[in-house]
Amino acid sequence: MAEQYLPALVTFCLAGGLVATFAVLGKLLGPQRSTPLKGDAFECGNPPSGSARERFPVRFYLTAILFIVFDVEVVFLYPWAVVFRQLGWFGFAEMLVFVAVLAIALLYVWKKGALEWE
Amino acid sequence: MHPVLFLILAALLIVSALCVVLQPSPVRSALSLVVTLFLMAVTFLLLDAQLVAALQVVVYAGAIVVLFLFVIMLLNLRDEPRALARLGTQATALVLGSLFLLALIRFLVTPPKLSASASAATGMATPVSADFGSAQVLAERLFTHYLLAFEVTSVLLLVAIIGAVVLAKRKLV
Amino acid sequence: MWVEIGIAAIKTGAILGVVMALAGVFGWFERKVSAYMQDRVGANRCSVFGFAGAGLINTIMADPLKFATKEDFVPAGVDRLLHTLAPCVNFFPVLVAFAAIPFGDVLEAGGRSINLQAVPLNVGVLYILAMVSLSVYGVVLGGWASNNRFSLLGGIRGSAQMISYELAMGLSIVAMVMTYGTLDLQTMVRAQGHLIGGWLPAWGVLYQPLAFLLFLTAGMAETKRSPFDLPEGESELVAGYFIEFSGVKYLMFFMTDFIEVAVVAGLLTTMFFGGWQVPYLMRDGFHFPLGVTVALPHLLVVALQIVSFLLKVVFFGWLQCLIRWTLPRIRYDQLMGLGWKGLLPVSLANVLATAVVILAWQA
Numbered sequence: 001m002a003e004q005y006l007p008a009l010v011t012f013c014l015a016g017g018l019v020a021t022f023a024v025l026g027k028l029l030g031p032q033r034s035t036p037l038k039g040d041a042f043e044c045g046n047p048p049s050g051s052a053r054e055r056f057p058v059r060f061y062l063t064a065i066l067f068i069v070f071d072v073e074v075v076f077l078y079p080w081a082v083v084f085r086q087l088g089w090f091g092f093a094e095m096l097v098f099v100a101v102l103a104i105a106l107l108y109v110w111k112k113g114a115l116e117w118e
Numbered sequence: 119m120h121p122v123l124f125l126i127l128a129a130l131l132i133v134s135a136l137c138v139v140l141q142p143s144p145v146r147s148a149l150s151l152v153v154t155l156f157l158m159a160v161t162f163l164l165l166d167a168q169l170v171a172a173l174q175v176v177v178y179a180g181a182i183v184v185l186f187l188f189v190i191m192l193l194n195l196r197d198e199p200r201a202l203a204r205l206g207t208q209a210t211a212l213v214l215g216s217l218f219l220l221a222l223i224r225f226l227v228t229p230p231k232l233s234a235s236a237s238a239a240t241g242m243a244t245p246v247s248a249d250f251g252s253a254q255v256l257a258e259r260l261f262t263h264y265l266l267a268f269e270v271t272s273v274l275l276l277v278a279i280i281g282a283v284v285l286a287k288r289k290l291v
Numbered sequence: 292m293w294v295e296i297g298i299a300a301i302k303t304g305a306i307l308g309v310v311m312a313l314a315g316v317f318g319w320f321e322r323k324v325s326a327y328m329q330d331r332v333g334a335n336r337c338s339v340f341g342f343a344g345a346g347l348i349n350t351i352m353a354d355p356l357k358f359a360t361k362e363d364f365v366p367a368g369v370d371r372l373l374h375t376l377a378p379c380v381n382f383f384p385v386l387v388a389f390a391a392i393p394f395g396d397v398l399e400a401g402g403r404s405i406n407l408q409a410v411p412l413n414v415g416v417l418y419i420l421a422m423v424s425l426s427v428y429g430v431v432l433g434g435w436a437s438n439n440r441f442s443l444l445g446g447i448r449g450s451a452q453m454i455s456y457e458l459a460m461g462l463s464i465v466a467m468v469m470t471y472g473t474l475d476l477q478t479m480v481r482a483q484g485h486l487i488g489g490w491l492p493a494w495g496v497l498y499q500p501l502a503f504l505l506f507l508t509a510g511m512a513e514t515k516r517s518p519f520d521l522p523e524g525e526s527e528l529v530a531g532y533f534i535e536f537s538g539v540k541y542l543m544f545f546m547t548d549f550i551e552v553a554v555v556a557g558l559l560t561t562m563f564f565g566g567w568q569v570p571y572l573m574r575d576g577f578h579f580p581l582g583v584t585v586a587l588p589h590l591l592v593v594a595l596q597i598v599s600f601l602l603k604v605v606f607f608g609w610l611q612c613l614i615r616w617t618l619p620r621i622r623y624d625q626l627m628g629l630g631w632k633g634l635l636p637v638s639l640a641n642v643l644a645t646a647v648v649i650l651a652w653q654a
């Protein structure tokens with residue numbers, strides 16, 4: 001049963017080899033003349049202004065949480081999409097309830113303004 | 119499941135899981151977690167659970183650890199210095215860890231009889247059908263026998279969203 | 292077993308070679324074809340023995356060599372492992388994602404029927420979605436590992452954009468899974484071989500035109516190409532999350548961009564435009580609608596199918612480049628608004644409407 005994944009393993013190994021080749025090639029072929037100026041952060045010619053680590057708006061975190069929840073919803077939709085013909089109208093009603101509850105969630109988030117000003 | 123393959127996978131899993139807890143840098147820990155979850159998905163593949171393996175990567179490795187990384191970057195977490203805890207804490211951790219390991223070994227060697235089926239009586243696994251973990255079979259079971267759990271999941275997700283929005287928007291008021 | 296490994300290695304090697312070639316072709320589109328569209332000449336300085344190949348030598352030979360031989364400097368204070376890992380993590384998932392796209396029917400050779408798909412999985416669609424999910428890490432890591440606040444800003448914005456549009460992509464793929472009833476890409480392509488009404492090839496776009504538009508939009512936003520390329524923001528953030536990468540690392544980020552174009556083009560052809568299907572071509576030859584049949588040898592049929600697949604992928608890559616050079620960049624809040632308030636509800640409605648239509652048709 002595990003033999004059907006052999007092509008996947010071969011693909012991963014070949015692609016991994018290709019990526020590793022690229023990475024090693026860069027180290028080998030390029031010159032290595034590092035000066036302190038090259039180590040500075042790039043800000044279009046201005047001297048680097050302060051630390052790179054500052055606090056970021058919390059709405060990125062909200063986007064990630066929303067993505068997780070709707071990703072789980074999509075993940076439930078996939079097996080249903082494969083068998084929904086056998087499940088008929090009853091299965092459709094089940095999925096409609098599921099999607100409706102999550103549509104309420106999306107509406108709530110929309111009204112609360114959590115989707116604004118990204 | 120092929121024993122050699124499983125042993126290799128298990129060894130890699132243990133190494134990456136150790137990397138998750140032993141790395142001082144939080145971003146490297148999160149990346150080791152991605153590797154661990156990916157290897158778990160491969161283990162699921164070897165157990166014929168194809169749909170679950172794909173969903174493990176899509177949801178867990180592809181969404182949840184992204185959230186972890188966002189939080190690490192938002193909170194600007196620094197590397198933790200490797201410092202040993204007090205002697206009492208170390209002793210307690212050692213005792214509890216050993217007890218947990220012993221319990222795991224005991225239950226793996228002689229699994230408890232959870233059901234009265236024939237497989238529990240003989241102690242051998244029942245053979246499964248050829249399309250055991252495929253999307254069709256799993257979907258048919260999920261949307262007929264486990265319908266209530268499925269609908270409750272949607273309510274759980276709604277609660278999660280409301281909680282996240284309330285927590286995140288509180289500061290902006 | 293070794294024969295199977297050998298066959299898989301040959302298929303994968305061929306697909307990876309094709310992917311690199313496609314990356315070169317799309318890079319050439321970006322430089323030369325866009326130049327002609329913008330009424331300028333474009334790159335024409337590099338030539339081999341006087342043959343400049345309309346900019347092909349420049350793009351396919353000079354550019355990679357230039358990137359490979361540049362100094363790979365790492366900014367001070369970065370985690371060197373993450374700095375090297377970020378372009379690799381960006382590059383790897385798109386390579387293995389393209390490998391799951393079928394490029395032909397079966398090839399009968401040496402007594403075996405070889406399925407012309409480098410990674411044949413019966414959850415192929417979910418595998419591609421998983422690889423697309425993993426490609427977010429390259430962006431996030433590229434931004435973080437650069438110790439540069441503009442890079443980090445580009446990285447976080449880029450990954451937030453990618454995850455927002457992944458939902459619309461996933462949902463438009465759900466609509467196609469519903470139409471064909473399978474998660475396997477090769478089965479989907481084979482199902483597009485029959486004819487509607489005896490003369491029209493049953494390509495996916497005829498069943499799901501809305502899903503096609505949604506997938507095209509979401510795919511272009513997912514690959515962070517114009518008009519959605521604010522994380523890259525060439526006029527604002529210089530190069531966004533890959534500012535601090537030079538040499539081969541930059542080459543890897545750059546190639547990932549074009550290979551993602553190839554993956555989106557490949558998925559568009561596979562799900563909506565019949566994949567490797569040539570209209571009216573069955574396994575033994577052409578069967579035209581009026582009863583005219585032309586018998587063809589097996590190898591010629593396979594060759595025609597592979598060529599058809601490649602032509603369609605190149606066409607959709609060209610379409611994406613065309614859209615890039617036509618539309619202006621949209622603002623970040625408009626972009627996220629489009630993803631969450633526009634594409635997500637519309638694709639959900641599309642899924643439910645498809646279910647209603649198919650169930651009503653069945654009854």
